[in-house]
Amino acid sequence: xxxxxxxxxxxxxxxxxxxxxxxxxxxxxxxxxxxxxxxxxxxxxxxxxxxxxxxxxxxxxxxxxxxxxxxxxxxxxxxxxxxxxxxxxxxxx
Amino acid sequence: xxxxxxxxxxxxxxxxxxxxxxxxxxxxxxxxxxxxxxxxxxxxxxxxxxxxxxxxxxxxxxxxxxxxxxxxxxxxxxxxxxxxxxxxxxxxxxxxxxxxxxxxxxxxxxxxxxxxxxxxxxxxxxxxxxxxxxxxxxxxxxxxxxxxxxxxxxxxxxxxxxxxxxxxxxxxxxxxxxxxxxxxxxxxxxxxxxxxxxxxxxxxxxxxxxxxxxxxxxxxxxxxxxxxxxxxxxxxxxxxxxxxxxxxxxxxxxxxxxxxxxxxxxxxxxxxxxxxxxxxxxxxxxxxxxxxxxxxxxxxxxxxxxxxxxxxxxxxxxxxxxxxxxxxxxxxxxxxxxxxxxxxxxxxxxxxxxxxxxxxxxxxxxxxxxxxxxxxxxxxxxxxxxxxxxxxxxx
Numbered sequence: 001x002x003x004x005x006x007x008x009x010x011x012x013x014x015x016x017x018x019x020x021x022x023x024x025x026x027x028x029x030x031x032x033x034x035x036x037x038x039x040x041x042x043x044x045x046x047x048x049x050x051x052x053x054x055x056x057x058x059x060x061x062x063x064x065x066x067x068x069x070x071x072x073x074x075x076x077x078x079x080x081x082x083x084x085x086x087x088x089x090x091x092x093x
Numbered sequence: 094x095x096x097x098x099x100x101x102x103x104x105x106x107x108x109x110x111x112x113x114x115x116x117x118x119x120x121x122x123x124x125x126x127x128x129x130x131x132x133x134x135x136x137x138x139x140x141x142x143x144x145x146x147x148x149x150x151x152x153x154x155x156x157x158x159x160x161x162x163x164x165x166x167x168x169x170x171x172x173x174x175x176x177x178x179x180x181x182x183x184x185x186x187x188x189x190x191x192x193x194x195x196x197x198x199x200x201x202x203x204x205x206x207x208x209x210x211x212x213x214x215x216x217x218x219x220x221x222x223x224x225x226x227x228x229x230x231x232x233x234x235x236x237x238x239x240x241x242x243x244x245x246x247x248x249x250x251x252x253x254x255x256x257x258x259x260x261x262x263x264x265x266x267x268x269x270x271x272x273x274x275x276x277x278x279x280x281x282x283x284x285x286x287x288x289x290x291x292x293x294x295x296x297x298x299x300x301x302x303x304x305x306x307x308x309x310x311x312x313x314x315x316x317x318x319x320x321x322x323x324x325x326x327x328x329x330x331x332x333x334x335x336x337x338x339x340x341x342x343x344x345x346x347x348x349x350x351x352x353x354x355x356x357x358x359x360x361x362x363x364x365x366x367x368x369x370x371x372x373x374x375x376x377x378x379x380x381x382x383x384x385x386x387x388x389x390x391x392x393x394x395x396x397x398x399x400x401x402x403x404x405x406x407x408x409x410x411x412x413x414x415x416x417x418x419x420x421x422x423x424x425x426x427x428x429x430x431x432x433x434x435x436x437x438x439x440x441x442x443x444x445x446x447x448x449x450x451x452x453x454x455x456x457x458x459x460x461x462x463x464x465x466x467x468x469x470x471x472x473x474x475x476x477x478x479x480x481x482x483x484x485x486x487x488x
Binding site for chain 1: 132133135222223236237262265266268324326327329330331333334337341345348349350351352353354355359360361362363365366367368370371374376379380382383384386387397399400401402403404405406407409437438441453454
């Protein structure tokens with residue numbers, strides 16, 4: 001990975017690194033990928049992936065409408081709101 | 094920096110502190126991040142009413158590293174807690190040592206509470222995954238994080254664990270009650286293995302501390318065998334890969350729109366998202382979420398992320414093989430007895446010791462510089478073992 005690819009990754013994830021931070025991130029990536037290479041010493045071709053530690057059964061609940069929080073409550077933490085809606089900048093110019 | 098981000102001065106009942114990744118409707122929850130500074134949850138995490146209904150009071154919210162990405166709390170937006178010599182001191186353990194709390198509930202995904210207890214003379218239990226509800230945690234690493242208990246003694250940990258453990262319908266990963274109850278009837282731990290390769294990178298004083306605890310186990314009739322093992326160290330990169338991928342997904346919700354930090358510096362929605370996240374997340378969080386995003390990319394999904402998921406099965410099977418010969422596995426909790434300077438690699442480096450139990454969801458008791466990893470549902474047996482050593486282990 002190079003600095004350009006890292007910058008692209010930043011854009012996808014909506015964060016921006018400074019040049020100095022990007023250098024550190026490239027070294028961080030190189031070190032993590034190198035460590036993951038060590039796992040290739042173990043043949044896992046016939047090993048199933050393990051997403052959950054314990055086998056999970058699907059949990060179902062009754063399909064009933066439930067009002068948990070009011071609109072007012074949900075907007076309490078909003079950085080900006082207008083007329084009962086979250087406010088964001090205009091999307092279309 | 095204060096130990097508590099919010100302190101309850103009028104605690105009713107025996108006081109239990111909560112780490113600041115546990116949502117509370119009466120106190121703000123920040124998860125150590127500028128992103129959530131001042132955030133008020135609309136509901137309590139499941140562990141909160143369980144404590145309150147049993148007569149315990151909430152001592153307050155304890156400062157943590159940002160989204161648990163830390164060695165001992167140093168990545169918190171609210172600052173690191175240090176002693177007079179400049180050494181990092183975990184706020185989790187300080188909440189108990191300063192007599193402000195009988196116990197502290199700690200979210201454990203990368204082992205911070207294990208390091209904190211093992212270095213401070215306290216006891217800590219990371220329970221078997223999914224025996225304590227994760228409902229109402231600030232989600233970071235869902236497939237392995239658990240709520241653990243720190244206290245002065247093993248009995249203190251067992252007392253609080255018995256209150257918070259139990260099935261919860263609100264947590265889709267919560268185990269059935271009969272499986273959770275089986276932890277109370279686990280066989281006692283008589284024979285343990287120490288993995289020699291993990292002892293090589295310890296500082297001299299850490300080595301001494303670990304050996305003192307092993308001597309205490311021996312003095313209490315525990316049979317200890319030293320064995321070599323080349324598989325368990327691979328938990329470190331595998332768990333870090335899974336953790337990063339899950340963190341990347343979990344914190345993608347923080348965008349400066351519905352709640353949390355919003356930058357003042359934006360002209361359009363893209364700038365609002367990017368500047369809010371850039372200004373609010375610390376460097377380690379940014380690097381970890383970027384790494385998580387990269388391992389989930391088309392190019393890396395199969396060779397890296399999928400490989401880590403397969404390694405989890407390899408590691409769980411390997412633990413099962415070890416448990417056929419030993420009741421528990423002993424590892425150091427960390428490499429040093431004190432940390433002054435840390436960088437963006439230190440937490441990862443220390444996860445060498447804590448990742449094996451995290452990736453397999455196994456219970457761990459930490460004290461006196463060591464962690465004892467048991468079979469699933471051996472939580473109380475681990476605490477009984479620690480109780481035997483109390484007074485004799487390295488403090």
